[in-house]
Amino acid sequence: MKATRLAIPEVVLIEPRVFGDDRGFFFESFNHQHFEEAIDRPVTFVQDNHSRSCKGVLRGLHYQIKSPQGKLVRVVSGEVLDVAVDLRRSSPTFGKWVSALLNAENKHQLWVPEGFAHGFVVLSESADFLYKTTSYYAPEHERCLMWSDADIGVDWMLERLGGKAPQLSGKDQIGKLLCEAEVYA
Incomplete structure (x- = not known):
């Protein structure tokens, strides 16, 4: 496999070595x-999750303020833009973001370590999104950063949605701005 550190070096893009022929593939x-x-x-993973979402669904930007989760994410059908935002106040990249296109064809994975908010938007008709976590889900510690915070300025590639606004859950609609969010030391 090939591992590439992104502009925030703790976030790593994983490209598996795929063996394929006219019968299919293996990796x-x-x-x-x-x-x-x-x-x-x-790292130790303790939980595997699977979500399916329709085109235009935006999930995030989520994090757990206590029991933070590192996540290894991938897409097994469809395509998403996956985003990580650094919420470590002591980091030189605090408030910065990185992204990667993950899809069934490229089979890439993204490592999003503890201390980051994470989210994705579905760019295909639907997407199956799989991820491993380093800590169990703790709803009492879950927080949500506003996906559209201008101070962060994530480019969600919304032009790929044909001018439609993303579909958000109730909790994602009321995410906090970075300037008012609980963050890590």
Whole structure:
């Protein structure tokens, strides 16, 4: 596999080595040893999640203020723009974001470590999104950063939605601006 550190170096794009022919393909979707070497730290995953969303659904930007979750995310059908925002106040990239296109064709994965808000928007007709987490879901600690905060300025590629506004859950509609959000030290 190939591992590429993005503009925020703790966020890593993972490109698996895919073996394919006219019968189909094979790739190793996760190898603990290779993954830890790629991100240069030990990690233990405790939960796997799967979500399916329709075109235009935007989920995020979510994080847990206590029991923060590192996430290894990938798409097995469809395409999403996946986004990570650095919420570590002591970081030189605090408030900055990075993104990657994840889809069934490229089979890329994104490592979003603890200390980041995470979200995605579905750009295809639908998408199946899989992710591993390093901490269990703790709804009492879940927080939401406003997806459209101008101070962060995420380019969600909304032009790919044909001019339609993204579909948001109730909690995502009332996310906090960065200037008022709880963040990490």
